[in-house]
Amino acid sequence: MKKSLSLIAVAAAFMVLTAFTFMDNAPAKYVGSQACKACHNTDKSGKQFAKWESTPHSKAFKTLQSEDADKIAAKKGFKTKAAETPECLACHVSGKSDKAPVYDASFKNxxxxxxxxxxxxxxxxxxxxxxxxNLEKAKAAGMLVPNVADGSAEKQCKECHNDKSPTHKDFKFAEMWKKIAHPMPK
Ligand code: HEC
Ligand code: HEC
Ligand code: HEC
Ligand code: HEC
Structure with missing residues (x-):
């Protein structure tokens, strides 16, 4: 009896270990901003969700569904509508510029x-x-925490805010960050 129990314990430990190994290697899935809302829309958290929803970032896909966007895509020589053109989606929807993004069913363009x-x-x-x-473990599981002070945030913005955008305007980081900042209360 004792022996079989310890065997079970060993088997369970092995399963946990392989589960962790698997977690490390599996690409993180995009689950959608709704999954962040429950915790990041309270006064205590600083209401990051409501802030984000009020910025043009939350409308970036809808922008591609406009006639203006289709005109821009056609002028660039694309035969598809803007909202179906991978080159436009790359900067207008989370994850689309990754080589092989994985989306959970909960994610919506x-x-x-x-x-x-x-x-x-x-x-x-x-x-x-x-x-x-747990922050280091979270980062190992795919979390990105760009930072304004060390310049990594500005670098990230410029992955999309650059002259590959057909409507690119000069990008002034400090000014633009002010429009989307979403701090946690101190
Ligand atoms: C179950 C609640 C919960 C959910 C769901 C959640 N968060 Fe958080 N998040 C927290 C809490 C609590 C903190 C503060 C942690 C601390 O004190 O360091 C936090 C902190 C953060 C931070 C700041 C990390 C740092 O230390 O600089 C970021 C960025 C963040 N969350 C992004 C997200 C994103 C993106 C999602 C959705 C994919 C999400 N969170 C979902 C509870 C949650
Ligand atoms: C994944 C691509 C992507 C990243 C990364 C990104 N943006 Fe944007 N941003 C966009 C798109 C697309 C729009 C246009 C949305 C629309 O109008 O439909 C936009 C619009 C904006 C706007 C509104 C336009 C204006 O002139 O007021 C601000 C402000 C902004 N972004 C700030 C930032 C900042 C600051 C960062 C970095 C911390 C950043 N963005 C990172 C894609 C991105
Ligand atoms: C390199 C990233 C990038 C690519 C690729 C991209 N966009 Fe954008 N798009 C942006 C950003 C950032 C903004 C907001 C700021 C700006 O206009 O520079 C934006 C804004 C827009 C706007 C709103 C313009 C305005 O003045 O309000 C439209 C429409 C648009 N994009 C259509 C498209 C179409 C159509 C394509 C594909 C042919 C495309 N974009 C490809 C990043 C990109
Ligand atoms: C355009 C890029 C961008 C988007 C979109 C964005 N964030 Fe952030 N977020 C940042 C950057 C950059 C920082 C670091 C700010 C700093 O260094 O002060 C940050 C910081 C945070 C923090 C920590 C704030 C603090 O005071 O430490 C939380 C929490 C957070 N984001 C949650 C979210 C949630 C939830 C969403 C969606 C509802 C979201 N973010 C959308 C770029 C973004």
Missing amino acids: DEGVGCEACHGGGSGYKMLHMKKE
């Missing part, structure tokens, strides 16, 4: 440039990062 466009696909870290001491 409609959300445009969502939380995960800047913070990484959330499947691996969304339940892991809530404690400060």
Whole structure:
């Protein structure tokens, strides 16, 4: 009896280990900004969701569904509508510029440039990062935490805000960041 129990324990430990190994290698899935809303739309959190929803990032896909967008796509020589053109989607929907993004069924293109466009696909870290001491594990599971002070945030913005955008305007980081900043209360 004792022996079979310890065998079960060994088997269980092995399963946990392989599960972790698997987690490390599996690409993070894009789950959609709705998955962040429950915790990031409270006064205590700083209402990041409501802030994001009020910015043009949340409308970036809808913008591609406009006649103007189709005209821009046609002028660039694309035969497809803008909202179906991968070259346009690349900057207008979370994850679309990745080589092989993986989407959960919960993700909808409609959300445009969502939380995960800047913070990484959330499947691996969304339940892991809530404690400060887990932040490194969360990063290993795909979480991106760009930073304004060290310049990594500006660098990330310019992956989309650059002259490959057919409507590119000069990008002034400080000014643009002010429009989308979403701090946690101190
Ligand atoms: C179950 C609740 C919960 C969910 C769901 C959740 N978060 Fe969080 N998040 C938190 C809490 C709590 C903190 C504060 C952690 C701390 O004190 O360091 C946090 C912190 C963060 C931070 C700041 C990390 C740092 O230390 O700089 C980012 C970025 C973040 N979350 C993004 C997201 C994104 C993107 C999603 C959706 C994919 C998400 N969160 C989903 C609870 C949640
Ligand atoms: C994944 C691509 C992507 C990234 C990364 C990105 N943006 Fe954007 N951004 C867009 C798109 C697309 C629009 C246009 C949305 C629309 O109007 O439909 C936009 C629009 C904006 C706007 C509104 C336009 C204006 O002139 O007021 C601001 C402000 C902005 N972004 C700031 C930022 C900042 C700051 C960063 C970096 C922290 C950033 N963006 C990162 C794609 C991106
Ligand atoms: C366009 C890029 C972009 C998008 C979209 C975005 N974030 Fe962020 N987020 C950042 C950057 C850059 C920082 C770091 C700010 C800094 O260094 O002060 C940040 C910081 C945070 C923080 C930590 C704030 C603090 O005071 O430490 C949280 C929490 C967070 N984001 C959650 C979210 C959630 C939730 C969403 C979607 C509803 C979202 N973010 C959408 C770029 C983005
Ligand atoms: C390299 C990233 C990138 C690509 C590729 C891209 N866009 Fe955008 N798009 C942006 C950004 C960033 C903005 C907002 C700021 C700007 O206009 O520079 C934007 C804004 C727009 C706007 C709103 C313009 C306005 O003045 O309000 C339209 C329409 C648009 N894009 C259509 C398209 C179409 C159609 C394609 C494909 C042919 C496309 N975009 C490809 C990044 C991109």
